[in-house]
Amino acid sequence: METVWFWLLAWMLGTYVVLDGFDFGVGILHLFVAKSEAERKQVIRSIGPVWDGNEVWLVAASGTIFFAFPKLYAISFSGFYLALMIVLWLLIFRAFGIELRHQMDDPLWTQFWDVAFAAASFLLAVCLGAALGNLVRGVPLKEDGTFFEPLWTDFRVGQQTGILDWYTVLVALTAVLALAHHGALWLNARTDKAVAERAGHLAGRLWPFVVMLSIATTLATVVVQPNVSESLAARPWGVVFVGIAVAGLIGAYVLRRRGRELQAFLASAIYLYGMVALSAIGIYPYVLPGRDPALGLTARAAAAAETGLVMAMYWWIPGMLLACGYFVYLYSTMPAKFSVHDTADH
Amino acid sequence: MEALTIHRFQFAFTVTYHYIFAQLTMGLALLIFVLKTMALRGDPVANQAVRFWAKILGVTFVMGVVTGIPMEFQFGTNWSRFSEAAGGVIGQTLAMEGVFAFFLESAFLYLLLYGERRLGQRGHWVVALLVFIGTWLSGFFIVCTNAWMQHPVGYEITPDGVIKLASLSALFTNPWAIPQYLHTMVGAVITGSFMMAAISAFYVLRGEHVATARRSSSVAVVVGLIASVLAAMPTGDIQAGLIYKHQPVTFAAMEGHFHTEDGAGLVLIGQPNMQKMHLDNPVVLPKVLSFLTHQRWDATIVGLSDYDRKLWPDNVELLYYSYHVMAGLGTFFTGIMMLSVFFLWRRKLHEQRWLLWALMLFLPFPFIANTAGWMTAELGRQPWLVYGLMRTADGHSTQVSAGNALFTLLGFMGLYVVVSALYFFLTTRIIARGPESDPTGHEFEINAGEPEKAGA
Numbered sequence: 001m002e003t004v005w006f007w008l009l010a011w012m013l014g015t016y017v018v019l020d021g022f023d024f025g026v027g028i029l030h031l032f033v034a035k036s037e038a039e040r041k042q043v044i045r046s047i048g049p050v051w052d053g054n055e056v057w058l059v060a061a062s063g064t065i066f067f068a069f070p071k072l073y074a075i076s077f078s079g080f081y082l083a084l085m086i087v088l089w090l091l092i093f094r095a096f097g098i099e100l101r102h103q104m105d106d107p108l109w110t111q112f113w114d115v116a117f118a119a120a121s122f123l124l125a126v127c128l129g130a131a132l133g134n135l136v137r138g139v140p141l142k143e144d145g146t147f148f149e150p151l152w153t154d155f156r157v158g159q160q161t162g163i164l165d166w167y168t169v170l171v172a173l174t175a176v177l178a179l180a181h182h183g184a185l186w187l188n189a190r191t192d193k194a195v196a197e198r199a200g201h202l203a204g205r206l207w208p209f210v211v212m213l214s215i216a217t218t219l220a221t222v223v224v225q226p227n228v229s230e231s232l233a234a235r236p237w238g239v240v241f242v243g244i245a246v247a248g249l250i251g252a253y254v255l256r257r258r259g260r261e262l263q264a265f266l267a268s269a270i271y272l273y274g275m276v277a278l279s280a281i282g283i284y285p286y287v288l289p290g291r292d293p294a295l296g297l298t299a300r301a302a303a304a305a306e307t308g309l310v311m312a313m314y315w316w317i318p319g320m321l322l323a324c325g326y327f328v329y330l331y332s333t334m335p336a337k338f339s340v341h342d343t344a345d346h
Numbered sequence: 347m348e349a350l351t352i353h354r355f356q357f358a359f360t361v362t363y364h365y366i367f368a369q370l371t372m373g374l375a376l377l378i379f380v381l382k383t384m385a386l387r388g389d390p391v392a393n394q395a396v397r398f399w400a401k402i403l404g405v406t407f408v409m410g411v412v413t414g415i416p417m418e419f420q421f422g423t424n425w426s427r428f429s430e431a432a433g434g435v436i437g438q439t440l441a442m443e444g445v446f447a448f449f450l451e452s453a454f455l456y457l458l459l460y461g462e463r464r465l466g467q468r469g470h471w472v473v474a475l476l477v478f479i480g481t482w483l484s485g486f487f488i489v490c491t492n493a494w495m496q497h498p499v500g501y502e503i504t505p506d507g508v509i510k511l512a513s514l515s516a517l518f519t520n521p522w523a524i525p526q527y528l529h530t531m532v533g534a535v536i537t538g539s540f541m542m543a544a545i546s547a548f549y550v551l552r553g554e555h556v557a558t559a560r561r562s563s564s565v566a567v568v569v570g571l572i573a574s575v576l577a578a579m580p581t582g583d584i585q586a587g588l589i590y591k592h593q594p595v596t597f598a599a600m601e602g603h604f605h606t607e608d609g610a611g612l613v614l615i616g617q618p619n620m621q622k623m624h625l626d627n628p629v630v631l632p633k634v635l636s637f638l639t640h641q642r643w644d645a646t647i648v649g650l651s652d653y654d655r656k657l658w659p660d661n662v663e664l665l666y667y668s669y670h671v672m673a674g675l676g677t678f679f680t681g682i683m684m685l686s687v688f689f690l691w692r693r694k695l696h697e698q699r700w701l702l703w704a705l706m707l708f709l710p711f712p713f714i715a716n717t718a719g720w721m722t723a724e725l726g727r728q729p730w731l732v733y734g735l736m737r738t739a740d741g742h743s744t745q746v747s748a749g750n751a752l753f754t755l756l757g758f759m760g761l762y763v764v765v766s767a768l769y770f771f772l773t774t775r776i777i778a779r780g781p782e783s784d785p786t787g788h789e790f791e792i793n794a795g796e797p798e799k800a801g802a
Contacts, residue, residue: 049460052411053452056444059418063441066421070433070508077422077429078743084423085754089761092412096768099408103772146426148745304434305510312438315514319445326453333457333464 001310002303005068006284008316012064014276016057017128018182018269023047023054024128025183027094027121028176030114033187033198037107038340040114044098046190046338049330051098055091060323067312071145072287072302079139079147080131083163087127094120122176129175133168136279137161137224138289138296145297157224159291167224174213178275181206182268185252189261192337200256203264207253214249214275221282227289228282238281245274349748350739353424356755358724360416362717363762367410367769369716372485372531373538374403375478378458380565382474386467391561396474397462398558398781399542404459405772407451409765416758418444424751428731428741435501435511436491443487451480482531489530493523495732496723497592509735522588526723529581532573533719536679537712539570543686544709545777547702558781560696563705567690571683577676583638589726590639593733596726598650599662600669601635602628605649610635615670618663623651659728668721675715682708 026047034040066073077084097117101110134149140160141147152162155169164172184206187199222228232238248271256264283289290296303309335342378399385393418440421429429437454476462470494500500516501509517523546563549555590597598604602613604623612635616628636645650658659665682704689695696702727733731741 049456052456053449055415056448056452059415059448060441060444062418062422063437063444065437066418066429066433067435067437067441070437071430073422073433073437074426074430074743077419078424078426078746081423081743081746081750081754084419085757088416088419089757091415092761092765095408095412099404100768100772103405104775146745304437305504305508308434308438308511311511311514312441315442316445319442323445323449326449330453330456333461 001306002068002299005064005303005309006280006287006299009061009064009068010276010280012057012061014273016054016061017276018272019054019057020051021179021272022182022186022265023051024121024125025179025181026187027097027117027183028125028180029183029187029199029202030118030121033184033195033202035194037110039195040110041102042191042195042338042340042342043187044101044117045342046187048098049334052095053327053330055095056323064316068304068309069287069299069302070304072297075141075146075297076139076288079149080134080163081148082151083127083130083149087124090120090124090127093117094124097121125176125179126172128179129172130163130168132175132279133171134161134163135288136171136221136228136282137165137167138286138291138293141288141290141292141295141297143295145295161291167220170213170220171217174210174217177206177210177213178272181210181252182265182272185256185261185265185268188256189265190334190336190338191340193340195340196261196337200261203252203256207249211249214245218278225282225289227286227293231281231284235281235284238278241274241277241281245271245278248272248274347748347752349744349746349751350742352748352751352755353742353746354738356751356758357420357424359755360413360420360758360762362720364410364413364417365716365720366713367406367413368485369534369537369713370406370541371403371410372481372534373536374399374406374541375474375481375538376535377538377542377565377569378403379474379478380569381562382471384561384565386471389561391557392565393467394558394781395562395565398776399562400459401776402541402545402773404455405769405776407455409769411452413762413765424743424746425731425741426743426745428736431507431736431741432509432732435498435509435517436494438511438514439487439491439494439517443484447480447484447487450476451484454480485531485534486527489527490517490520490523492723493520493526496526496727497522497588498732498735503735509732522592525581525584525588529577529585529719532576532581533712533716535573536570536577537716539566539573539683540679540705540708540712542566543570543705544707547705548777549780550696551699551702551706555780556696563686563695564690567683567686567695567705571680571687574676574679574683578680582673582676587639593726594648595650595653595657596659596665598648598653599659600665600722600726602666602670603635603647603649604651606646606652607649608636608646609633609644610647612638613670614674618666620662657729659725661725661728665722665725668718668725672715672718672722675711675718679708679712679715 026043030040030043034043062073093116097113097120101113101117137157139147139149150162152164153160155165157165157167181203184199184203188196188203191199248267251267252264252271255267285298285300286296287299287302288297378396381392381396381399385396454473457465457473458470458477461473465473494517497520499520500511500513502512504510543563543566546559546566549559550563602616602618602625603610604625609632611630611632613625614629614631616625619626633643636647637643639645639647650662685701686695686705689698689701729737729739731738
């Protein structure tokens with residue numbers, strides 16, 4: 001049963017990365033793609049109806065970790081204490097950047113929130129990437145099963161790692177560029193005029209860097225975390241996800257060049273799903289690998305009692321179907337293109 | 347300072363602050379739904395009111411979201427031993443909040459604020475209903491979680507000390523859950539009603555936006571009176587009965603009842619003196635506590651001194667004051683709402699300037715009463731984290747040192763000063779601009795960016 005929850009959780013986190021990822025990307029690029037006040041509004045409008053719902057995936061996923069893998073929730077959240085508090089504070093600023101900017105039509109007010117939105121989006125992408133890096137690399141779990149990571153130590157991937165070391169910084173950089181690329185494709189697909197053009201151009205410029213960094217990160221991961229090769233050897237079907245990620249990334253480029261903007265965005269989503277799935281396979285059967293492999297926390301050890309995991313299925317499946325229904329409705333009621341000329345709506 | 351104290355204070359501070367916005371959101375969501383229903387039955391003024399209050403709701407909701415996310419995270423970050431032991435149970439209700447309430451709210455709040463034109467009146471009414479349901483479901487799952495901590499049910503303890511879920515339905519049929527939920531919700535409705543009444547009174551006193559203000563205040567005082575009465579009877583009464591039955595030590599402490607007595611009196615006022623184990627300067631209604639608890643004037647009620655000291659709540663004085671502040675303010679709420687409804691019925695409410703002043707100045711007190719109520723629940727639960735199962739001292743994250751926790755506590759305090767300043771600034775701005783003057787209701791201009799053009 002815990003294996004089922006492991007994959008459901010990977011799916012939730014993947015969906016979170018794909019959805020909140022594009023509005024992070026939009027935030028990272030906000031100051032570059034939108035120059036005038038009308039354009040800035042256009043960019044914010046293009047994520048206005050959905051960003052909050054996208055963020056709920058994070059809350060729902062952490063709730064799922066809480067009941068399905070209570071030990072993982074307890075050990076990782078307290079071990080990453082400092083980093084998570086920074087994430088919480090950044091989320092506050094980011095939300096304000098989106099929701100408070102339009103409350104007052106004053107240039108200093110809007111400029112302040114534009115920069116807050118952009119900076120918080122960038123830093124959150126860094127945190128998200130570093131978090132994934134930590135999860136894959138493994139954390140310095142002690143004999144008693146806990147750990148506490150400082151923000152950084154000596155930047156080497158040794159036994160006493162910090163949240164930031166060369167490997168997690170590399171993953172963070174990949175995340176920033178991949179999400180910026182993802183956000184650019186969203187803007188390219190869902191806005192018009194200058195913003196869409198600049199976003200399309202930026203997507204083209206970012207793409208080679210995303211490719212290079214994805215390759216570099218993948219190679220580094222194999223070096224840093226030996227479990228990845230073992231796990232893939234035990235589950236050769238996992239290689240399919242390499243193909244999916246590569247196809248998504250190539251598709252994002254080719255489809256954008258052919259003017260199929262929405263399909264290019266969806267291809268980028270497939271690439272992100274593929275990368276998250278690969279990370280999940282890479283750490284399985286652990287949910288929190290240790291720097292000392294013997295101390296790693298496995299899905300089985302972290303899972304709640306079987307009865308509770310079975311009971312949860314009865315509400316979780318209908319609940320998530322309902323949630324997916326809201327998303328389909330919400331996205332389908334959004335205009336196909338957010339126009340720079342439309343100032344009558346949020 | 348000890349790490350435990352700081353972890354407790356950080357959670358108490360962040361959750362108290364979050365609940366300022368959460369209670370107002372839940373209260374306003376109901377009132378907006380009532381006004382929208384009136385609008386659908388052909389009341390254009392009520393529709394103006396809906397648009398205005400939705401703006402206040404929108405800003406309040408954002409503050410609730412940004413201060414709410416830290417709450418879920420802090421179970422893991424600051425209370426990891428508790429999360430590890432009890433996550434299999436309370437993780438379920440907390441995750442349900444995300445899956446059933448947050449997705450619903452986040453999807454439809456936007457449409458409530460900006461979707462009226464696109465959805466049409468009937469669609470907008472449905473959205474108002476969905477936002478109301480979403481916010482109240484959110485409260486339901488949180489109260490079920492808290493009710494389990496107050497009175498754990500439906501669990502088994504495995505040999506290695508982990509609390510596992512034995513029955514999911516038991517969490518919702520917990521005898522503690524429904525009364526606590528209803529009591530909490532009527533408390534939120536009181537806050538929403540007073541907020542609406544206070545701002546409307548402000549407009550009527552100034553002679554601005556009078557039509558919208560009159561319609562809003564009429565709805566607010568009627569709903570506010572119903573909620574104030576329900577807060578005492580039956581929900582508050584049932585809640586007190588539950589505490590007496592399941593947490594008798596807490597009951598004695600919060601009532602300021604130090605010594606076992608036949609025919610115990612109800613303390614109205616007085617300061618607990620823990621050295622001498624009595625109340626200084628008490629004002630007591632003789633025999634009333636026995637009567638309220640047992641429906642017999644001379645029934646015995648066991649006093650605090652007859653319980654093992656290890657079972658006492660660790661801050662008896664604060665618990666006592668919190669409870670009395672809540673109950674005392676609740677009495678005033680009923681009084682002021684009763685007067686308002688009386689004058690409304692005589693069609694003279696909006697001429698009673700003294701009463702409008704009182705309604706306006708009462709704005710902070712429902713927030714204080716709701717906070718005091720939660721302090722009563724949470725201080726009363728001490729020294730237990732899960733009543734009778736796990737002590738608070740056994741729940742916090744030992745790997746997070748006192749210094750790190752103090753750093754983040756101060757960080758939250760500083761950040762929340764900024765949040766408060768922004769909230770005050772934005773709400774006073776919305777209030778100063780007032781409800782839309784456009785009578786057609788087609789141009790719903792909230793933040794299209796050119797507020798000057800909208801003529802507000």
